[in-house]
Amino acid sequence: MNFFKFASLTLVRNLSKNMVIFLFFTLFIFVASSFIFTASSLQNSLDDELKRQPDILIQYKKASRNHPIDNGIMEEIKEIPGVEKVYERVFGYYFFDTANKYINVIGVDFLDDEQEKQIKHLYKGFDLKAFLQEDNMLVSSAVKKLLEQYYYEKMFNFIIEDEEPKKVNIYGVFDKKANLFLNDSVIMDTALAKEILGYEENEASEIAMIVPNKLEIDNIVQKLLLITPSSKIITKDNMFKYSHELYDYKGGVFLTLFITAFLGFLVIFYSQASSISGAGKKQIGILRAIGWSINDVIKWKMSEAMIISFVSFLSGVLLSYLYIFLFKNNIFVSIFLGSENVYKDIALEPFFDINSFVILFFITVIPYLASTLHPAWKSSIADPTEAIK
Amino acid sequence: MTNVIEIENLNLTFSPNTPQEFHALKNISLSVKEGEFCILKGVSGSGKSTLLSVMGALLKPTSGKLEVFSSPVSKMPDFHASTFRREHLGFIFQNFNLFDEFTVLENVQTALVPTNAPVAHMQTRALALLSMVNLEKKKDTTARNLSGGEKQRCAIARALINNPKLILADEPTANLDRKNSENVIEILTKLNSQGTTVLVATHDEIFEQMIPDLKVIHIKEGAIV
Numbered sequence: 001m002n003f004f005k006f007a008s009l010t011l012v013r014n015l016s017k018n019m020v021i022f023l024f025f026t027l028f029i030f031v032a033s034s035f036i037f038t039a040s041s042l043q044n045s046l047d048d049e050l051k052r053q054p055d056i057l058i059q060y061k062k063a064s065r066n067h068p069i070d071n072g073i074m075e076e077i078k079e080i081p082g083v084e085k086v087y088e089r090v091f092g093y094y095f096f097d098t099a100n101k102y103i104n105v106i107g108v109d110f111l112d113d114e115q116e117k118q119i120k121h122l123y124k125g126f127d128l129k130a131f132l133q134e135d136n137m138l139v140s141s142a143v144k145k146l147l148e149q150y151y152y153e154k155m156f157n158f159i160i161e162d163e164e165p166k167k168v169n170i171y172g173v174f175d176k177k178a179n180l181f182l183n184d185s186v187i188m189d190t191a192l193a194k195e196i197l198g199y200e201e202n203e204a205s206e207i208a209m210i211v212p213n214k215l216e217i218d219n220i221v222q223k224l225l226l227i228t229p230s231s232k233i234i235t236k237d238n239m240f241k242y243s244h245e246l247y248d249y250k251g252g253v254f255l256t257l258f259i260t261a262f263l264g265f266l267v268i269f270y271s272q273a274s275s276i277s278g279a280g281k282k283q284i285g286i287l288r289a290i291g292w293s294i295n296d297v298i299k300w301k302m303s304e305a306m307i308i309s310f311v312s313f314l315s316g317v318l319l320s321y322l323y324i325f326l327f328k329n330n331i332f333v334s335i336f337l338g339s340e341n342v343y344k345d346i347a348l349e350p351f352f353d354i355n356s357f358v359i360l361f362f363i364t365v366i367p368y369l370a371s372t373l374h375p376a377w378k379s380s381i382a383d384p385t386e387a388i389k
Numbered sequence: 390m391t392n393v394i395e396i397e398n399l400n401l402t403f404s405p406n407t408p409q410e411f412h413a414l415k416n417i418s419l420s421v422k423e424g425e426f427c428i429l430k431g432v433s434g435s436g437k438s439t440l441l442s443v444m445g446a447l448l449k450p451t452s453g454k455l456e457v458f459s460s461p462v463s464k465m466p467d468f469h470a471s472t473f474r475r476e477h478l479g480f481i482f483q484n485f486n487l488f489d490e491f492t493v494l495e496n497v498q499t500a501l502v503p504t505n506a507p508v509a510h511m512q513t514r515a516l517a518l519l520s521m522v523n524l525e526k527k528k529d530t531t532a533r534n535l536s537g538g539e540k541q542r543c544a545i546a547r548a549l550i551n552n553p554k555l556i557l558a559d560e561p562t563a564n565l566d567r568k569n570s571e572n573v574i575e576i577l578t579k580l581n582s583q584g585t586t587v588l589v590a591t592h593d594e595i596f597e598q599m600i601p602d603l604k605v606i607h608i609k610e611g612a613i614v
Contacts, residue, residue: 001498001511012488156458286486287499289447290547293468296503385442 001064003296007303010283018304022312024265025368026383029316031324032258032360037324038332040253040353045180050236052118055217057089057234058224064350068203073228077209079222083217088204090190092197094158098150103143104185107193119187122174136171137188141237144173158196166196176347254335270371281382288384294377301376302369309365317357325350392456393555393586394421394444399453400490401611402441412548414450415438415612421588423554426581429590431608437590440608441557444588445478446470458554475500479548483560485540487532488549493519494528497546518546522576523579538569545576556580558589574599 011018060069071088078086090107108115110128120126123138130136139147139157147156147170157165168188180375194201211217220231284297292300324330325348333348401414415437421427429437442448443455446462455463462470472482487496496574497515519525522542532540541561548556556577562570570593578600581587589596597603607614 001502001508002505003502006499006502008490009495010488013488282486283488286482286488288471289445289474289480289482289486290500291471291478291551292500292503293471295468296471300502336492384447385438 003299003303004307007300007307010300010309011304018308021269022308022315025312025364026311026316026319027384028258028262028265029313029360029364030320032255032330033317033320033357033366034324034330035251035254035258035335036353036356036360037320037351038330038336038348040356041324041348041351042180042333042336043244044351045349047240049181050239050243053236053239054087055211055214055236056209056220056224058207058209058228059205059232059234060228061230061232066205068199068205069207069228069231071202071207073206074207076227077207077224080220082211082213082220083209084212085210087208088190089206089208090193090197090199091205092193092199094196095157096146099146101146103146104182105193105196106182106185106187107190108187109190120273122178122187123172124175126172131171132189135166135168135188135192137168137186137192138171138174139186140179140182140184141173141176142179143186144170160196161198168192168196177349179347190289217334259363262367266367266371269368270375280379284382285384286381288380294380297380298373298376301372301379305369305372305376309368313361313365321350321352324348390422390424391459391492392420393423393425393458394419395454395456395459396420396444397454399443399491400451401439401448402451403536405451413611414443415610417453417611417613419606419613421586421604423582423586425604426578426587426602427581427589427604427606428596429588429606429608430592431590432592435608436611437608438559439611441588441590442453445480445557446474471503473561475503476549477554479521479551479553479556481541481544481548481556481558483562483563485532485537485564486546487535487540487543489533490531492529492531493524493535493543496532496543497550500547500550510548514550518532518549519543521549522546533559536569538572540566541569541573542576545573549580553585555586555588558587558591560591560593561589562595570595 053366058069060067060072074086074088077083087109092105094103094105095101096103108119110116110119110132116128119138147153152170155167155169157167160166174182174187188196191201193199194203199205209220211220217235217237224231224233287300289298324332397418399414399417400412403409403411403413417440425556429440437486439448443450443463444457446465448459449463455461457473460473462473465473480491488499491499494512495517497518498511501511501514516525516528519528521546523538524542524546527539527543532543535543541564548558558577561573561577565573574596577587577589597605
């Protein structure tokens with residue numbers, strides 16, 4: 001029998017008291033881990049998605065609001081050295097008034113190899129020829145569910161200018177993995193999207209470009225400002241920064257609240273552990289009488305604390321992993337993403353951010369062990385003759 | 390024969406220089422020789438248990454000389470005193486002081502936990518002692534399910550796990566009936582005949598009735614009489 005075996009036996013002996021500490025500790029770790037899993041998974045998925053985004057975007061702002069941009073400038077942009085490819089992107093919210101919900105309409109140029117490749121990634125067995133023969137669209141599972149509530153099983157009538165209905169067939173539902181970004185979206189041909197959103201043929205939501213040499217980006221941005229001075233230019237770096245700032249801010253607020261709560265738990269635990277019960281004094285007295293030193297008693301008490309904190313930590317992390325990645329629409333996703341106008345059908349991709357868990361370990365387990373040390377020492381120097389009275 | 394315990398002018402005062410000052414031990418001088426079976430006899434509150442605690446290096450005297458196996462145990466720092474206790478002394482208590490939720494075998498091994506002894510060695514030694522006190526069949530029984538006599542035999546086995554040369558027993562028969570008291574005394578006598586020095590704090594007459602060569606030290610109000 002070593003200290004750990006002995007500690008595990010004494011923990012079982014005081015099961016009810018130790019169970020309360022275990023449950024509290026596990027709950028803390030569960031909440032914190034769930035937040036970390038959610039944040040890191042969202043961030044990782046977002047980073048992956050951002051990597052696939054164009055290097056530079058140009059949007060036209062009027063009174064700080066997005067307005068359609070003239071796609072005629074694409075010809076001029078193509079002439080800038082270092083720009084490999086320029087294309088327009090069309091998207092916008094369509095108000096589905098019967099449901100009082102917004103649907104994000106995204107136009108895609110299916111004749112562009114890169115975009116077609118991405119669509120095939122989202123929808124297995126995509127047949128381009130059949131898709132383009134009629135007015136078709138791919139929809140998210142959430143939009144599909146919304147439309148079905150209003151009996152649009154196979155098609156949907158978009159109301160365009162002059163109250164004219166525009167019938168678009170539902171070709172299929174794209175992969176749920178894309179729901180993090182496309183939860184409320186439908187994807188269709190660019191020309192059809194322009195018609196539904198009321199864009200002219202020469203208008204787009206933004207102009208995108210690919211720049212293979214990242215060192216050229218700053219120069220190209222300067223040249224773009226000369227071509228279109230009133231435009232907002234967004235580089236991929238800006239996109240990364242914005243997304244990280246958003247999640248870091250939310251994560252920071254949460255961590256502050258969590259650490260405050262955890263310190264409260266430690267204070268309560270410390271005050272309880274500091275007051276030695278009669279039974280505790282007797283136990284220690286017996287051990288001291290049969291040859292345990294003060295160090296041995298501290299080792300035993302620290303072993304108990306290690307068992308509780310390690311088991312709680314692992315249980316909390318494991319439970320939160322199962323909760324976050326097996327259950328959809330967990331509460332933590334809502335905290336990060338906020339409420340959406342359509343039903344959220346988001347399954348997070350499992351992602352384990354080891355650095356965050358190392359930090360979590362150090363801000364929970366280590367303070368817990370430290371808060372155990374003084375009561376352990378205090379109880380070990382208690383008068384051992386209590387036991388033999 | 391050499392002295393196992395040697396005490397000269399030993400005093401112990403609790404809360405000195407306060408209104409609660411209490412002289413628990415007063416000018417104690419005594420010696421116990423190797424292989425002796427001694428009892429410290431006195432009424433409750435006479436200082437028997439306190440003197441036993443001082444001898445066991447659990448309490449430090451206020452003044453005087455105390456040597457156990459020629460070692461000044463009262464001057465030892467905690468770590469050395471604990472090691473000394475573990476290696477040379479075996480304690481037996483009136484209330485058995487077992488860990489109720491532990492099995493008999495686990496209780497006996499408790500004293501060996503800080504030694505990092507191999508598990509197999511601990512088990513072999515503990516089982517041999519349980520056999521000696523006739524408890525091997527109860528090795529997997531939890532302590533709370535033992536009778537009083539069985540608990541005391543388990544406590545004796547625990548006290549012997551490190552093969553001590555001196556056994557300090559505090560009222561070991563106080564909570565036992567006549568038959569179980571006789572069993573305990575027989576075990577202690579057997580150990581004594583094998584060379585172990587035994588010192589018992591008691592007011593039970595049964596020791597004087599059963600052991601012919603008994604050394605009796607009378608203690609009254611903290612002083613040897």
